[in-house]
Amino acid sequence: MSFAAPFFLAAGALAALAIVALHFLARQRPRAAPFPTARFIPERPARAPSRALQPTDLLLLLLRVMAVLFLGAAFARPAWERPRDGARRVVMVDRSRAVALAADARDSAAAWLRPGDALVLFDSAARVVGDGAADSLRAMMRVAAAGSISGALVAAQQAAAGIAAHADSLELVLVSPLAREEFDAATRDVRGQWPGALRLVRVAAAPAARSAGALTIRGEQSDALRTSGLGARPVTSNVRIVRDAATAGDSAWAADSGGVLVHWPASIPGSDSARALVVGNVVVVAPFARAAVPPGAPMAWWEDGRAAAVERRTRTGCIRDAAIGVPAAGDLVLRESFRRAFEAMIAPCGGAADTRVASDSTLAMLRGGAGLAPARAWTRNGDAVPPLSRWLLVGAAVLLVAEPLVRRRSE
Amino acid sequence: MPAANSYGPLLDALRGVSWPARRVVRGSAMGTHRSRLRGVSPEFTEYRPYRQGDDPRTLDWKLLARTDRAFRRITADRATLGTIVLVDASLSMRFPPGPGSKWEHACRIAVGLIAVAHAAGDPAGLVVPTPDATRNLAPRTRRGVIAESARLLSEIAPEGSAPLAPALSHFRRATRVAVLSDFLGDAEALLHAAHERIVGGAEVEAVHVVAREELDPPETSVMATDPEAPELRRALVESTRAGYQSEFAAWRASLARRWRDAGAGYTEVITDEPAEHAVRRIARDVMV
Numbered sequence: 297m298s299f300a301a302p303f304f305l306a307a308g309a310l311a312a313l314a315i316v317a318l319h320f321l322a323r324q325r326p327r328a329a330p331f332p333t334a335r336f337i338p339e340r341p342a343r344a345p346s347r348a349l350q351p352t353d354l355l356l357l358l359l360r361v362m363a364v365l366f367l368g369a370a371f372a373r374p375a376w377e378r379p380r381d382g383a384r385r386v387v388m389v390d391r392s393r394a395v396a397l398a399a400d401a402r403d404s405a406a407a408w409l410r411p412g413d414a415l416v417l418f419d420s421a422a423r424v425v426g427d428g429a430a431d432s433l434r435a436m437m438r439v440a441a442a443g444s445i446s447g448a449l450v451a452a453q454q455a456a457a458g459i460a461a462h463a464d465s466l467e468l469v470l471v472s473p474l475a476r477e478e479f480d481a482a483t484r485d486v487r488g489q490w491p492g493a494l495r496l497v498r499v500a501a502a503p504a505a506r507s508a509g510a511l512t513i514r515g516e517q518s519d520a521l522r523t524s525g526l527g528a529r530p531v532t533s534n535v536r537i538v539r540d541a542a543t544a545g546d547s548a549w550a551a552d553s554g555g556v557l558v559h560w561p562a563s564i565p566g567s568d569s570a571r572a573l574v575v576g577n578v579v580v581v582a583p584f585a586r587a588a589v590p591p592g593a594p595m596a597w598w599e600d601g602r603a604a605a606v607e608r609r610t611r612t613g614c615i616r617d618a619a620i621g622v623p624a625a626g627d628l629v630l631r632e633s634f635r636r637a638f639e640a641m642i643a644p645c646g647g648a649a650d651t652r653v654a655s656d657s658t659l660a661m662l663r664g665g666a667g668l669a670p671a672r673a674w675t676r677n678g679d680a681v682p683p684l685s686r687w688l689l690v691g692a693a694v695l696l697v698a699e700p701l702v703r704r705r706s707e
Numbered sequence: 708m709p710a711a712n713s714y715g716p717l718l719d720a721l722r723g724v725s726w727p728a729r730r731v732v733r734g735s736a737m738g739t740h741r742s743r744l745r746g747v748s749p750e751f752t753e754y755r756p757y758r759q760g761d762d763p764r765t766l767d768w769k770l771l772a773r774t775d776r777a778f779r780r781i782t783a784d785r786a787t788l789g790t791i792v793l794v795d796a797s798l799s800m801r802f803p804p805g806p807g808s809k810w811e812h813a814c815r816i817a818v819g820l821i822a823v824a825h826a827a828g829d830p831a832g833l834v835v836p837t838p839d840a841t842r843n844l845a846p847r848t849r850r851g852v853i854a855e856s857a858r859l860l861s862e863i864a865p866e867g868s869a870p871l872a873p874a875l876s877h878f879r880r881a882t883r884v885a886v887l888s889d890f891l892g893d894a895e896a897l898l899h900a901a902h903e904r905i906v907g908g909a910e911v912e913a914v915h916v917v918a919r920e921e922l923d924p925p926e927t928s929v930m931a932t933d934p935e936a937p938e939l940r941r942a943l944v945e946s947t948r949a950g951y952q953s954e955f956a957a958w959r960a961s962l963a964r965r966w967r968d969a970g971a972g973y974t975e976v977i978t979d980e981p982a983e984h985a986v987r988r989i990a991r992d993v994m995v
Contacts, residue, residue: 326942331931332799332891333921336954337941 300373300682308368312361319357353706356699363695370688373681383668384463385413386452390472391436392419392443394651396500402436404497405471409433412462414455419443420646422451426458440554440612442646443478445470445662449486453674460674467668468494473501474659477650484661492669494662501651509555511642515539515562520622524629526638533644547615554612556645564621572599573620575637582628585621592617596641605641614645714818714857720983726823726990728788728883729910729972754778788883788910789846790824792817793834793874794860795888795916798934801865802918807978809916813887814860815982816914816989820885821856823990829883833859836874838867846878868935872896875904885912885989890962892935902969911971914989915962919979921955924948 299305331337389405391398409415415429416422420441425432448470456466468490472478487494509531513522519539534555538546539562550557564585573580575596586598592606595616605618618641628634654662757766757777767780794817800810817833824831830846833856842863844855870893875884884904886897890913901911924943933939943951959975966973976985 326928326930326944328932328940329929330802330804330934331921331924331929331943332802332889332918332934333951333955334931334933334939334941334943335891336951336958337931337943338947338950338954340942340944340947 297374297376299369300375302372304368304371304373306368308365308372311364311368315360315364316357319353319360353703356702356706359695359699359702363692363699366688366692366695370685370692374684374688375682376684382463383465383467384459384671385410385467385469386416386455386459387413387469387471388416388418388422388445388448388452389433389436390419390443390448390470390478390499391417391438392475392478393438393440393646393649394443394473394475394478394501395438396473396502398436398438400499401471402433404499405433405469406430408469408471408495408497412459414452414459416448416451416455418445418448418451420447422447424451424455424458440614440645441609442649443472443475444480445472445474445478446480446482446486449483449490453489456669457674460671463671465668465670466492466674468492469497470494470662471497471499473499473651474654474662475501475649475651476654479654479658487662487664490664490669491673493664493666496659496663498653501653502649503651509533509535511535511537513537513539518624519562520624520629521560521638526629526635531642532649535642537642542615547610550613550615551610552612554645556614556616556642558616558618558641560616560618560620560641562622564619569621570598570600570602570604573597573604573637574599575605575640578633578636578640580628580631580633580637582631582634583623585623587619587621589617589619596620596637607645609645616641714815714822714853717815717819717982718822718853721819721822721986722826724823724987724990725827726790726820753781755781787827787829787848788824789830789832789878789880790820790883790885791832791834791846791878792820792856792885792887793836793871793877795871795886795890795892796835796837796863796865797868797889797892798866799868799889799891800916802934803920803978808865809889809918809978810865812976812978812982812985813914813916814857816916816976816985817860817885817887818853818857819982819986820989822853823986824883825852831856832878834874834877835859835863836869836871837863838869841869841874841877843874843877846880868892870896872900875900879907882908883910883912885914887914887916889916889918894962898965898969901966901971905970911966911969912989913966913971913973914985915959915973915975917959917975917977919977922952922977924951 385408387405387409389401391401395401405415409429413429415425415433417425417432417436419439420443422444452468460466474496511531512535513519514536515522516539521537521539534553535558536546536549536555537558537560539560542557542559546557546559549555564587566585566587568586570584570586571581573582573584573596584598586604589603589606592608594603594605595607596603596605596618598604604620605616607614607616622629754767754770755778757779761779765779765781767778771777794813796810800813801808821831821833825848828848830848831852832846833844835842842859844852844859871886871888872893875886875897884901886901888897890897901913905911928942928944931941931943941947963973963975972989974985974989976988
């Protein structure tokens with residue numbers, strides 16, 4: 297057993313000693329005895345100091361001492377030490393679109409993963425694999441979503457907490473092409489939460505996408521998107537814009553082909569309107585008709601913060617629902633801002649891929665300092681109350697409740 | 708309390724002790740106390756010239772024959788003095804608990820006083836107020852009075868706080884009353900009633916029974932509780948002991964002064980004083 301705050305244990309012991317000393321020296325109520333001439337005794341407070349050489353009220357003394365010792369032990373945060381077996385690893389494996397070959401990532405990760413280690417599979421989201429890490433690694437497939445190292449680091453913290461009790465130290469391994477698109481503004485802060493170094497295992501990145509896709513617009517021939525020339529723009533993935541009702545076939549296409557299905561109705565019912573549209577870092581100021589969008593991850597917003605377009609992932613691609621009314625007349629579709637907003641709407645799932653390797657400074661930041669992370673960083677969480685402390689607190693509370701009852705009886 | 712048959716050594720120790728009256732008595736029955744009457748006893752006192760109307764039986768005929776002068780021969784009479792012993796049987800007399808209590812000591816002194824009075828030929832009786840009724844023995848000179856008194860006392864256990872003042876009016880014919888008490892009950896009313904009896908010609912002897920433990924309380928701290936008034940609780944500790952002793956001494960001194968000012972005798976008896984000594988002191992304390 298170990299104590300996270302042994303000072304409290306010592307303080308409790310000192311308090312118990314003080315209680316024992318006070319038990320012999322405290323002002324206590326003298327025992328009652330008949331005394332016919334009591335009326336001639338000056339009136340004084342009923343409690344008077346008396347020094348008892350023989351201990352009395354041993355049960356009361358025991359209750360008080362035990363209560364103080366329990367409190368001290370509870371605040372000392374005791375914990376049972378489990379046997380530890382050296383260092384363990386948390387292996388983060390990238391399966392995002394930035395990975396060229398999933399097999400490369402699998403093989404690299406398998407070389408580092410040992411029994412008892414934790415596995416984190418990540419793309420845009422991260423998942424901690426508990427039991428059967430090797431099987432999960434063998435079954436790992438590449439997905440079309442962009443990777444997020446920040447999310448993987450957060451999941452690694454969770455995985456570390458799960459195995460820290462069995463290890464002295466933890467090593468963090470990242471198997472990834474380390475593409476630029478996998479870093480975001482939070483990466484540095486999240487990395488700072490890991491107290492040790494991070495081992496980088498780089499795998500081949502997917503080649504940069506070229507204009508190999510096709511953009512099709514299904515709708516009227518007089519559709520403004522089509523007539524303005526936006527429909528002829530080169531794209532890096534297959535994009536299908538549906539200006540009428542989407543069909544089951546459209547959904548199946550989005551799920552199987554890995555393309556982008558944009559359900560963008562040409563006519564927006566109702567009279568609701570907005571004056572500005574925000575897509576990424578592009579702002580389009582114009583009167584728009586608008587409608588509600590189904591649930592999904594927002595990718596475009598109106599000026600009042602409501603979602604204008606959302607994206608939903610399919611197995612290999614994505615479906616986007618846009619409720620943005622584009623006026624048939626006027627020059628809106630010819631504006632540069634609208635063109636950039638349109639490009640964002642037809643961008644590959646997860647945005648445009650950037651699989652270039654991150655800069656050296658970014659990688660150095662990711663590696664961090666030398667040394668393994670001590671497992672105590674997770675097993676001694678300052679906010680969590682150890683179970684033994686809870687029981688000790690309960691015991692102390694029971695003793696403190698019983699103390700006045702026993703005191704009343706002894707008086 | 709002492710058993711009725713345990714007074715033998717005490718009675719032996721008191722043999723020959725007299726308890727004379729404080730002043731001449733009115734009684735006419737022949738006794739040991741100086742009587743207010745002048746009579747025909749052999750104890751010559753003085754001659755007085757005979758005057759017309761005097762009892763011719765008092766004439767000293769021999770003197771008349773020798774000197775031809777008529778003188779009366781005056782002698783002092785002796786009378787008996789009815790004595791009542793009033794014993795306080797309140798709960799405070801049961802202190803200290805166990806043997807040697809104030810009640811036990813008072814019983815011995817009471818029996819001793821009755822024995823002394825009885826030996827002088829005085830009618831002696833006993834009055835003990837209890838919460839239920841006032842137990843008493845009328846003053847008698849017959850044999851067995853001492854044993855009856857001892858038996859009566861052995862049947863009584865101190866309890867409650869029966870007032871003593873009403874009992875003082877019992878047996879008004881008795882002209883000497885000895886009050887054995889700790890005077891912690893109706894002390895004022897008792898003093899008032901005693902004063903009335905004294906004015907009426909009676910003698911009153913106040914015997915203040917004090918426990919040694921009341922004079923020198925134990926060093927251990929206790930929450931002193933008045934047995935007759937349990938709500939009265941005071942801490943008898945190191946810091947209050949001196950104050951208590953001072954207060955208690957002042958009260959005893961005041962009590963003695965007031966009884967004596969009222970014309971009564973006052974004797975303080977400590978429980979560790981042998982009863983025969985106390986009885987001798989009570990008897991000797993009287994001004995003859």
